[in-house]
Amino acid sequence: MTPMPFKLFRSKTTPAPVAHSTDGRLIYAIGDVHGHLALLDALLDTIAADAAGRTASGPPVLVLVGDYIDRGPQSREVIDRLMALEARAAERGEFEPRFLLGNHEQTMLAFLDGPEGGPAWADFGGGATLASYGVPPPPGRGDAAAWADVQARFKAAVPPGHVAFLRRLELSARYGDYLFVHAGVRPGVPLDRQDPEDLVWIRGDFLNTAHRLGVVVVHGHTPAEAPFLGADRINIDTGAYATGVLTAVRLDGGPPVVLQSQKSDQR
Secondary structure, eight states: OOOOOOOOBOOOOOOOOOOOOOTTOOEEEEOOOTTOHHHHHHHHHHHHHHHTTOOOSSSOEEEEOSOOSSSSSOHHHHHHHHHHHHHHHHHHOSSEEEEBOOHHHHHHHHHHHOGGGHHHHIIIIIHHHHHHTTOOOOSTTOOHHHHHHHHHHHHHHSOHHHHHHHHTOBSEEEETTEEEESSOOOTTSOGGGOOHHHHHHOOHHHHHSOOOSSSEEEEOSSOBSSOEEOSSEEEOOOOHHHHSEEEEEEESSSSOEEEEEEGGGOO
16 A cells, blocks of 8 residues: 555544443553654653552553654664563563554565565655664665665664564454554454454544444554544544654543653653
């Protein structure tokens, strides 16, 4: 699917939050990070403080809904941080991490597999990711030979552990009445028949039509001026790249609660 240029969407009016079941779990979901490590670290600190002293069935769940890379300056460092979170969870069992696939990670993986999509990825924010690994894109849009050279150098620069992490990202996670995906779902299509491309890329049909699938879909992908807490979907992408605001939502069986970090929080 062709990448879309960045656009900040005007937020719809948010109805009053409604409580839904999490099967007793305490869940935090974080929106699109886009290479902003300081915002991610500040929000993780906020989440840790918020979770302290709360009781739930099992350790807190931490869901990241994808788009960790591109546009911001620290894509490589963000992947390092997520891998460290994964290792810490495996070692200590303090929380349960779930890392979802975003369309930007899908596009990076496609470029690692072949250089053809290089120019479009660069326009899509991939130039910042290349630079974070020490591989600048070619001047201008480059030609096929230039992009083949960039792709070869990028493959050599990306640690194998990063590639393995990206290739094991999940398409979705489900807890109680909440379904977590990157982009959304196709309205009217049973959850077990959803097209993976829709889960990673869909916008208009999902945003403009009630999906009527019996879950609340928690998603990112569509950057908006403010989070949207609707009856059947929650959008937590507040365009960190453009706004300097990274958003999370706490779900614990009561009404959803929004947590945020801002550029002024950066240390």
